[in-house]
Amino acid sequence: MKTMLKGLLAALLLSLSLGVSSIAMAQNIAPININTADAELLAELPGIGPSRAAAIIEERDNNGTFVDADDLTRVSGIGPATVDQMRDQVTVNE
Structure with a gap:
């Protein structure tokens, strides 16, 4: 059960970090x-x-x-x- 929870938390953190990265990349707009x-x-x-x-x-x-x-x-x-x-x-x- 603990291993499964750790896996879910790791997947959640990865998803969040990818989401933040895409938001930061979207901020690069034309002058x-x-x-x-x-x-x-x-x-x-x-x-x-x-x-x-x-x-x-x-x-x-x-x-x-x-x-x-x-x-x-x-x-x-x-x-x-x-x-x-x-x-x-x-x-x-x-």
Whole structure:
């Protein structure tokens, strides 16, 4: 009985670890284009909520597209630390 229980627990742990691995792999999504994304998509970036997403779009509309991620510091409330958090999650390519 103990051997059977150990086997079931081992199978459960293996299943859980495979499930967690697949979730982590699903997190690898394409970068968000900050020059074309809408507010809803921009708000998914770390440190960016609905109000900052709207500010990104306003800055983009008023002053032109972003050349690189560091250009996000043109937006009030977005500093270098915030840009560093999202650097690998954004792109400016059309």
